Amino acid sequence: MLTGGNIADCVAGATLLERLPACDILHADKGYDANKLRRQVEDQGAMPNIPPKANRRWKNCFSPFLYRNRNAIERMFCRLKDFRRVATRYDRNAINFLATVCLAATVSYWL
Numbered sequence: 001m002l003t004g005g006n007i008a009d010c011v012a013g014a015t016l017l018e019r020l021p022a023c024d025i026l027h028a029d030k031g032y033d034a035n036k037l038r039r040q041v042e043d044q045g046a047m048p049n050i051p052p053k054a055n056r057r058w059k060n061c062f063s064p065f066l067y068r069n070r071n072a073i074e075r076m077f078c079r080l081k082d083f084r085r086v087a088t089r090y091d092r093n094a095i096n097f098l099a100t101v102c103l104a105a106t107v108s109y110w111l
Contacts, residue, residue, distance in 0.1 A: 002094045010034040017041060025049050027070040033060075079108050 003012045009031035017040050020026070026041050028050045038060065041048040049066050052059045081087040083104040091097040 002097065010037055013037050014040060017044070020044060020046070022046075025066060027067055027073075029070075080104050082108075 001012055001016060009029075010033075013028075013032045013034075014037060017037065020041075022044075023046050026046045026048050028037075028048065030051050030053050033050045033053045033056065038048045038050070048060075049063055050060070051062050051064075051067065080101065083100075085091070085100050086104050089097060091100055
């Protein structure tokens with residue numbers, strides 16, 4: 001899902017969570033730390049493992065041990081951003097940008 005640069009992560013997160021397959025634990029970064037998203041994850045039967053934002057008064061339950069596995073996702077995005085065209089988003093059309101990301105993923109992980 002492609003959003004504008006001025007859109008917060010948690011706005012698109014609600015739409016992405018509707019497509020969430022069945023899972024036990026959902027790992028997300030601090031950008032998705034919102035009560036609404038946490039409730040949506042819990043309603044689907046999963047436990048949210050999201051680090052709390054620094055400005056949160058009440059800190060939610062968070063396991064750094066389980067969160068360590070999330071670094072594989074971060075490494076994948078960093079590897080895609082090695083391609084300058086993906087990192088800076090030269091393409092104005094969303095379909096062209098998606099094609100560029102698919103080509104970069106193919107070159108990174110298949111070749």
